[in-house]
Amino acid sequence: MITTSKFYLLTIIKLLLQVELVEIKENLYELIYPHILNFRNLWYKYGICIFIIMRVLLCFFLVVLLIQCETPTDEVEETNSIESYCITGDCIVRLYTEENPDENGYHHIYRTFGGTFPPRFDLNIESSLMKDKYVYNNVYNVFSYFSSKWNYTVDNIVFSLPLYNPFQSLYSYNGIIPIRDTIVTIDYFKGEIYPVVQETRVYHSLKDDVLYSKKIIPLFEEMIGDTMTVYSDTSFDSKIHILDSIKIVIHEN
Numbered sequence: 001m002i003t004t005s006k007f008y009l010l011t012i013i014k015l016l017l018q019v020e021l022v023e024i025k026e027n028l029y030e031l032i033y034p035h036i037l038n039f040r041n042l043w044y045k046y047g048i049c050i051f052i053i054m055r056v057l058l059c060f061f062l063v064v065l066l067i068q069c070e071t072p073t074d075e076v077e078e079t080n081s082i083e084s085y086c087i088t089g090d091c092i093v094r095l096y097t098e099e100n101p102d103e104n105g106y107h108h109i110y111r112t113f114g115g116t117f118p119p120r121f122d123l124n125i126e127s128s129l130m131k132d133k134y135v136y137n138n139v140y141n142v143f144s145y146f147s148s149k150w151n152y153t154v155d156n157i158v159f160s161l162p163l164y165n166p167f168q169s170l171y172s173y174n175g176i177i178p179i180r181d182t183i184v185t186i187d188y189f190k191g192e193i194y195p196v197v198q199e200t201r202v203y204h205s206l207k208d209d210v211l212y213s214k215k216i217i218p219l220f221e222e223m224i225g226d227t228m229t230v231y232s233d234t235s236f237d238s239k240i241h242i243l244d245s246i247k248i249v250i251h252e253n
Contacts, residue, residue, distance in 0.1 A: 086128040095246040150196040
């Protein structure tokens with residue numbers, strides 16, 4: 001049981017703690033309340049001005065955003081127009097071969113097959129000159145890709161190598177003469193499928209008053225009598241692309 005003396009002691013301690021808490025609260029209130037009053041006075045004095053400034057800034061940014069999004073119609077037509085890039089007006093691409101096309105637009109190529117190497121022909125391409133501001137260090141950034149639906153499968157690669165003997169070979173004015181040839185067969189690429197028209201890009205260079213380039217295309221006996229369509233994709237400084245195609249009929253001499 002708690003004695004009378006202990007009870008009085010606990011009561012006194014409790015009262016002292018309450019008094020200390022009340023003093024702490026009063027001290028905090030006295031410390032914070034002046035700042036609250038200052039903030040309230042500042043808000044009453046400048047709050048309306050701050051609110052008006054914020055609204056003006058918001059309206060300003062909205063107007064700037066609308067001006068950037070809205071482009072004059074004339075400027076859009078000038079930027080997207082093909083005529084704005086080439087000297088001649090329209091940017092033109094022309095595909096042709098050594099043979100003139102017939103009345104239906106087909107080019108007829110005649111070659112001799114059965115030799116050591118497959119015959120081939122040149123597919124020529126011309127394009128319009130670009131304006132000076134699209135020419136970099138006197139170089140036109142115009143290039144073309146080519147493709148077709150024709151592919152070929154690689155068989156064994158066979159070629160001959162001359163053999164020399166520095167002690168037994170004969171010599172001529174041009175150097176040592178081989179004593180015989182040897183046949184080398186490489187089957188590493190056997191079964192690989194490759195496109196007849198290589199898809200690597202070719203760059204156009206200045207020739208007379210146009211830009212010119214060509215693609216060398218091999219021919220195979222299986223193509224005799226068939227029509228090969230070659231497609232081209234020409235890029236003018238990567239700003240516009242012009243697609244074209246040409247139809248070629250393969251004949252044997």
